[in-house]
Amino acid sequence: MATPKALVLRTAGTNCDRETEYALTQAGFEAERIHVARLIENPAAIADFQFMVIPGGFSYGDDVAAGKILANQILHHLGDAVNAFVSADKLVLGICNGFQVMIKAGLLPSAKVSPEEAGRDATLAWNDCGKFEDRWVHLSCDSEKCVFLPKGEIIALPIAHGEGKFVPRDDTVMQRLQESDQIALRYVDADGNKGGYPINPNGSTDDIAGICDPSGRLMGLMPHPERFIKVTHHPQWTRGGIQKADGMIMFQRAFDYLK
């Protein structure tokens, strides 16, 4: 089979696209960064890819709300193409700002781009501390169906965001996410225990750091896997004992799924 192709969607203010592209190539993908305006000119081009990654950054400066303007473009210009992409057996990953875009475009939690329904079930609100923060967190991989993560493992990744507090609309949404095994990542401590700030750095409901869609093929997360693909990325690597770069797991599993 041909090498799987990954599309890194970028726009004004995207700023993690280069390292995300690099991580993808390290995993074996043929990766390409494409500006959303080129896709809007030719939405059919998405079909050439098996994996779409919406990387981190500040698309359109996070103006109005984080991810909102790019989500609005997807909703109004790329809806059909993206809906066709997700109904094929393909993967979508949204990292940080990309997670915010996926939520606001309706790709999460429901895997459907629709202007009327997008963003009604859950949101990523301002961190409880009220400001942007960069720090490393531990995460528990909690979903069996999520393609990107090995259930049961605890991994370390950095976060860097101001709007990352996962808030479901109500208990019904929360229950549905739990029942359908969509809660992919939770903030925990190094031993896997729940805790307050800064273990849960932003006040997310149920410590949620990332979710997937009901199929497990679409995922969004606030932490940055592309920032931990080498041992020297870890803040404590000089102390020794860091054996592997946890962020690579996600790109590697995506590759293994598609190859």
Place this chain on the structure above:
Amino acid sequence: MIYRVEIRSKENFGDPHADMIHHQIGELGMESVTGVRSARLFFLIGQLSADDAARIADELLTDPVIEEYHIGSSGDPSDAALIEVHLKAGVMDPVAASAEKAITDMGLPIEGLRTGRRYELLGDVSDAQKQKVAVKLLANAVIEDLYFEDHTPAETTEHTYDFQVIEVPIRDLDDEALMKLSTDGDMFLNITEMKAIQDYFKSLGREARDVELEMIAQTWSEHCGHKTFRSDVVVRNNAGEVVEEIPNMLKNTVFGSTKELDKSWCLNVFEDNAGVIEFDDEHAVCFKVETHNHPSAIEPYGGAATGIGGVVRDPMGTGLGARPVANTDIFCFGPTDMPLDDVPKGVLHPRRVMRRVVAGVRDYGNRMGIPTVNGAVYFDERYLGNPLVYCGTVGMLPADKCTKRQPAQGDAIICVGGRTGRDGIHGATFSSGELTHSHETEFSHAVQIGNAITEKKVLDTIIQARDLDLFTAITDCGAGGLSSAVGEMGELIGAQVNVDSIPLKYAGLTYAETWISEAQERMVLSVPQENVERVLKIFADEDVEAVVIGTFGVENRKLRLHYDGVEVLELDMEFLHDGLPRPTKEAVYEKVETPSPKPPQRGDYTQTLLNILASPNVASKEWIIRQYDHEVQGGSVIKPLVGVTEDGPGDAAVVRPVLESDKGVVIACGMNPHLGDLDPYQSALHAVDEALRNSTAVGGNLERTAILDNFCWGNCNKPDRMGTFVQAAKACYEAAMTYQTPFVSGKDSLNNEFQTDTGETIAIPATLLISSMSVIDDASKCITADAKEAGNSMFLLGVTEGKLGGSHYLLAEGIESGNDVPVVNPAANRTLMLTLQKAIEAQTVRSCHDLSEGGLAVAAAEMAFSGGMGVDLTLDGDSTVNEQAMLFGEDAGRFLVEVTPENRESFMQITDGLPVAELGQVTDTGRVVIKGAQSTLIDTPIEAAKAAWQGTFDW
């Protein structure tokens, strides 16, 4: 039609923004405010139906999970005091621009959009309190309007401009009238300079035009021309006798050392917007550090943000364009615990300045996707009216595109990026003068408001055009705007510009305003005519505005401007760039030794250590660091916070700017304004040594290290200020020559003085920042300062001389220091650093921390609590230096080093012959213990030491 949309949090979902404001109101000491509610305001302008407005509010502006909207006004709240803050018309509003774009994407006919914020203060709030909160916390009158009731702005009326060439008679003016012209026109030029201009127009046989004078004043401003640094200097002693005469100071100090050192790896130095050195065969690395002090004093958020935005454009405009890979930020503020009522008129409270400066740097740097990796903060009362904001950017560029380029005859001049508005007019001349208490209002137009995303788009597209070799030269629009950019690019061949083709944010700008505006996010390219179409398409494809505004190359090196086909400016490039008379400056300096009083002998110095750890210059800056993204771009190797809980102090940052490569860049800084007062020469040596120490401590390569100077001084027309300036500049020469680290770029910001409403003038301390970049072969051999394992040996490297002048120890004891500062020995320190470097490369060093503020005791405590370990040290019994100086002395050239038992012998071998003392061990007791000859001098649990260090800025 205007629709007002109010958006607020649903009741169950908290409002962190309002909570933060409430917290800050508490800090103002206003306990009667029991809570704050806030709302975002949008004003939609256009032929929209009520349904359209509702759809926009519902689908775009509101987050339906946590927010609700209301169209129209919700009225005066019965239970709260109301404050609304609206951006002034014409002020850059990125949110409005993005929202407008999104509404267009929805297919709705929007014509304009404005934003605001509404605050409701709950509790028993008096009118005076409401005013105070509004003015001190919520709004800045420079860019925002305050309303204490519901306000909906009127649909803005377009301003028009009746074009008319303004002539300014100059040929017949006497000296007094010339100086009046200089003052009234905010030219900040002296009589010699004004006369040179007068002579020029006499020789032309005509009067000047307004824009010609504006352009000359800008080109000749201190900010752009570095007149002081380039001047001839006469130095006198206190008796008035001439002790030294220095022709062209810059050439003979900072420049001079670089020229004499003549390192082959210095690729493009002092000529371009940033200094460039070799990285590897394919890449070069560049670094530039700027200051943005005056704008940050007036509007800290916008000033700091555009400070970052401005310095990021420097690498972008270096060679044929560099991609920024790291930012640095160094700040100097007044004391943040100063009572509100003690803050002089016309000055913002230091706490507010610090919060807003940090927010400005954060929002711009993070949005640009450039990691902010290194910095420092210093505090002194004299920074109250003149806070200092240093911003630096490191960039990477292809090795074959890293030298300064010139436009070719006939190239199109293309202006790329942001539109031109009235923002930042007279920035260059304004930053060259003194601030007064009324500058806050007089120079509000000098403040620029940035839009990071515009700059990011410009960066993305310029790199594409660069990689296709489509342009011949590039520079940024910084101070002086297009006037400066086109003036510099066309210096050798002249240029012609149609000013009316420059895209404007709004109508009404005169040709002169357009030409000198310092509106942000603009770059200028020179593009061969055959490439113009392709270049314009690259920009258009990513929604970046780019316009051909003229042509390079005019006979006789002339610069010509036209408006509506009418000539409005004709100047000779030669006069513009070489016509500035080189001044002679008077300097007075003589050091009269004043020893410091002896600090009190104590049996136990634990509390002294804790006091120093908690002092603002030393205390943890985690509150700031965490707000910066320091890992974006994926190259992070050594982060600004280190250790077992990732919150200890790092000495320097290391990044791998090329993802495929293990090569790294070490970025560090050094500064010590406290020494600057006492001995400017030694202070400068200390600053260089500190930067190099920090760099060496993590694994920097001294032999591939370049440094940068940033002088922030008082008014150097005053001989005493000039005296200390000369001392520091001469020390820079000695330091560069001895450490063999060339200066590759620099900048000075003079006239940092503030006149209070009582007529008192406050000058900042002499403040020299040294930044460094070092290229290393293998970033995975770097080390950090946190102690690693119990049982490892602790070695002190370097000589402690015993002088305490300028130390944080005296500061913490409340003793006024004499000028007996530790003397730096650059030659010995270089040898020591090279040896330590060898030991680190041989991987015999487990951790390393440089000794700086607070000396050995602070370094030992920081290593211990960062590593979650104890240390048990005994001061060197052979030393003749007293115990206080051993504990807290701030001699340069010293390191505390941790070595494992296995490596102890090789480490000692490598460092044989150097001043090295084994002081003790890392322990698992969790205590910092330092013993003297007779007794234990310091004994504290690391938790207490860390709590002291972290408590000061636990905001």
